[in-house]
Amino acid sequence: MMPQAANVTLRALEESDLDFLYALENDPSIWGVSDTLTPVSRFALRQYLQHATADFYEVRQLRLIICAAGEAVGTLDLFNFEPLHQRAGVGITILAAARRQGYARAALELLLGYARQTLRLHQLYCTVAADNTASLQLFQQAGFRRIGVRKEWLRKDFSWQDAVELQYILQVKYSDNE
Numbered sequence: 001m002m003p004q005a006a007n008v009t010l011r012a013l014e015e016s017d018l019d020f021l022y023a024l025e026n027d028p029s030i031w032g033v034s035d036t037l038t039p040v041s042r043f044a045l046r047q048y049l050q051h052a053t054a055d056f057y058e059v060r061q062l063r064l065i066i067c068a069a070g071e072a073v074g075t076l077d078l079f080n081f082e083p084l085h086q087r088a089g090v091g092i093t094i095l096a097a098a099r100r101q102g103y104a105r106a107a108l109e110l111l112l113g114y115a116r117q118t119l120r121l122h123q124l125y126c127t128v129a130a131d132n133t134a135s136l137q138l139f140q141q142a143g144f145r146r147i148g149v150r151k152e153w154l155r156k157d158f159s160w161q162d163a164v165e166l167q168y169i170l171q172v173k174y175s176d177n178e
Contacts, residue, residue: 008106010064010076010114013052017065020072021045023095030093056119057083066094066107073098076107078115078124086122088115092138100134108142116170123169129154130162144168 013021024030025040056062060081066074074094081088090111092104115121126144128135140146144166152160 007068008103008110009067010107010110011067013049013063013065015049017072018042018045018049020065021049021075024075024093027096029096056081060088064107064111066092066103068098068101068103073103074107076111078111078119086120088119088121088124090124090126092135104138105142108138112142112168112170121170123167125165125167127153127163127165129156130164136164136166139166139168142168 022040022042022045025036025045031037051059052063056078060079060083062078062081064076065072066076074092077091077093078088079091090108092107094104112124115124124144126139127150128139130136130149145168146164147167148165150163150165153163154161
């Protein structure tokens with residue numbers, strides 16, 4: 001069973017998510033944080049959805065849909081999974097109309113438990129543009145610690161900006177008595 005909170009659930013991708021993903025992936029306002037500059041075709045997304053159920057250890061990534069009241073409001077990605085070191089990168093994208101309603105925070109809290117208890121990861125990390133105060137605040141409030149800054153790491157329009165690196169060490173809990 002996938003994690004859920006009072007108003008937010010995380011679930012696996014389904015074929016019916018095609019239109020949602022198409023709208024999300026083709027929103028130019030988020031391309032800068034998703035390292036892309038081009039639209040994604042429905043064909044490419046159909047192909048992606050056909051392989052989305054592949055094993056986390058095989059494909060080394062996992063995309064979950066963030067739902068609020070049964071409606072998709074965003075995605076939560078684990079990527080660059082390293083089985084030996086038990087770590088993965090985290091990315092969260094919320095539809096523009098659903099931002100600032102606590103969905104990303106609730107989804108991130110659900111992910112921490114899932115990563116710790118089910119995936120048995122040791123740590124999660126993320127890279128956030130230095131001027132993305134909302135994301136920095138989100139991750140820091142969830143317990144991620146700032147571990148460094150990469151100078152001029154991200155291109156934004158015709159200039160360069162710093163990227164903040166954040167990390168969360170998961171303490172695996174093997175039983176309720178520990």
